Amino acid sequence: MKKSWSRLFLPLLLLAATAPAQTKLTVPFERFILPNGLNVILHEDHTTPTVTVNLWYHVGSGNEKMGRTGFAHLFEHILFEGSGHVPEGAFDQWLEAAGGNNNGSTNGDRTNYYEDLPKNALELALFLESDRMGYLLEAMSPEKVDGQRDVVKNERRQNYENAPYGLVSQLVRAALFPAGHPYHLLTIGTPEDLDAASLDDVKGFFRTFYVPNNATLVIAGDIDVARTKALVEKYFGPIARGAPPPVKTAPEPSSISVEKRLDVEADVELPRVQMTWATPPIFAPGDAELDLVAQVLATGKTSRLYKRLVYDLQIAQDVWAGQQSSQLASMFEIMVTLRKGKSPEQALKIVDEELDKLRKAPPSADEIERARARTVSGLVFQMERVTGRANALNSYNQLAGDPGYFPKDVARYERATEADLRRAAADLLPAGRRVVTVVKPTPGAPKAGR
Template sequence: MPPPRSTRPTYRSPVWRALRNLRDGSFCRKSSGAATVFPNPESRGMMMPRFATAAAVVLGLLSARPPVHLSAQSLRVPYQTFRLPNGLQVVVHEDHSVPVVAVNMWYHVGSSDEKPGRTGFAHLFEHIMFMGSQHVPTGDFDRLLEAAGADNNGSTTEDRTNYYEDGPANALPLMLYLDADRMGFLLPEITANKVDLQRGVVQNERRQSYENRPYGLAEENILERLYPASHPYHWPVIGSMADLQAATLDDVRRFFQTYYTPNNATLAIAGDITPRDARQFVERYFGDIARGPAVTRTPPPRVQLAGAVGAVLEDRVQLPRVYNAWHTVKAFSVDDATLDVLANVLAGGRSSRLYRRLVYELQIATDVVAFQDGGRIDGKFEVYATARPGHDLGELQRVIDEELRKLADQGPTPREVERAQNTVEAQFLSRMERVGGFGGKADQLNYYNYFVGTPDYFQKDLERYARVTPAAVRRTLQTYLTGAHRVVLSVVPQGKPELAVKEGATP
């Protein structure tokens, strides 16, 4: 399901995507109390999977209650939309339940728009956007919002860059003014000193999230093996140290001129505001910003592994962990929701198949995670498990393969599928409770608008999951999760390669 990224759980879904900021991983400029949805801090961007394990354990308790069956109700978020002459699309949702308003800007640019040798620009630029614009000096962006009682943050994934401000309704003009000034008047303030400063911040972020973080390099290793070097998903959102170091002032300026334009952005406003007032403010602050060049993208060819790929990574970890990754489908494709349900059946809580077998019955693993990660271009499915002391990854891998074969032969039970669907419904309820932040209604309106072209896709999204059957889960597993076409990565303590999955041990 949906989802922006700071830390991720074990199983994602559409809710996760919305909550995805929880999963996969968008990189967030700063941490906040709000959870992010979509995307595992270890994944492409820096957010979490739609149905991550930790969250799934809690939601699994919710799903033990009688199903809510939101699919039988009317789950709508009324909205109005308009487009300025410069191309900026605006989506407005009126909700007077509380006197707050959320401003959520999606620029349609992410790490997948970068080129080999020039990676990390999307995330680097996310940081630069908070460094002051022509009429808002450095430091005033946060200071003015805090004085108005408003909060803000930003995140980057492989497919988009998101900025939001949440605050009292009377702060809406200020929030829109600040966003407009950095869209229209940031370029003169992009200096070599600012680029160097934020380059250092991002490089330090990479050290903390990748080089110096247990298992932090695993996702990068998986992406390098799943996708060829020319593919837009080959590199992580944060980019490489070498590319960040090589970034020049001219590179950064060109990136802004190409992608940070009104015709390459969508603005969602939700909360205590009328569409009429919202339009007046938007036209006042954004109307004079010039349209930018049209952004054209050529989809890369479909990628398929020629065979099974095994790899070993020695890392500064105490316990070994095995990762399995397969190519699947992009977000909102036919089998995307079914793969989410499959992830829940495998590792979505204590009663899930892999969790029950590995953690409870055999007690050879400390945890297990599964998620479907669908993006704009492609998707991948991952299963990973961490071994308990005294056990090697070959033991875990054999059980994972046994359970996959069993599920492919027999399919899940109706109760397993229903439990996953109940989890999705519980996530939707949680998501609908707030208008702002990562995964709130404003963010979701932008999310759906970007991926399916319909801001109010909540009901139809939920219906995708309601239509999933045990037979569909079985067919999907047989189609995508084959041992012959996957990456198996063993992450082991330094000096202990014997704990890895042995070559040829996987089908």
């Protein structure tokens, strides 16, 4: 898992960032499954009198069909609009009155809801989550769907259509993954599909995916395990199991076999260039190595691309690289935002030169140690708070099939060698299978790009 224990664990956490591969760090948990298929994971931490409820539905935009996109993100909003025994607006009001906060998020693989609150409000959170799992359709109406449809369309306009470079990510995805691939489109979907969705379409999507046998509930913090189990059984036990949801798959071929070039015009001040590859899924061979490759290339002022493009040549304002890992496939991306008037072609040439060096010769021992320290520290510090641990348990459960995968995740980076990074760059970032994007400042063009 990438990217967010108490002081009691801090010495162990610091050790994890520097220790060799045999380091054993675990997040203790207990797991059970209700008769209706709901997976439940419990983690005790009595450091503070707080709890986190973290619920993952194993559905994201990657489960949507062409012509019916944006449903997963739409439901992220609809589930806050009231359910069978919770009036509209009461979900947030009741949690805030209890001293808690909550939110949700959606990506290509899952939809997540969480509540952070005092331990004496745990039962409230479980009631609220169970009510919208089991009784949402009782309160769903055309007016609620239309209202949230408009909210999502406005979010798309604000974050994509009217944002500088806002639609570049969609153009890249569409070029990199073929039509019908789960990651071909943005999670937010298209306005046309949102407009075309009927109430029956939306209800059908909920009945298919928002069922206990397609969800995992993590409860972490200052809990009594026996009492918590009883509360889970009380509120979630009566909810009926659904039919097994369809499993999302990637078509073959799942990506491109040639280099594609996208020349984008946008009403922006600064040129930008990007290179994007389809790369192995999260936790697959090569995934961790590419995380480290990204660090060597573009993280910190001593990284190769920063030094050449920003410091030495002074043609770039910023550089970034990352392995954006997902369940069926990942994307490795290099992005360079240039200074005003500087040449995109020169930047592309420099990036290719540095990539070619890394394909032919491994990074230095110092480079890989810096990359490893940054990456492992990031993994470790996301576990500092119980909220981060709850989400990690859910993430590892879905994506690795093991809620306790954290030590194995750390070990991936500890055992990666200089030769492994060279091999990953050579085999997984070839010049001939990528999307190259050049954004040219063009007055009068849409800010988002065309």
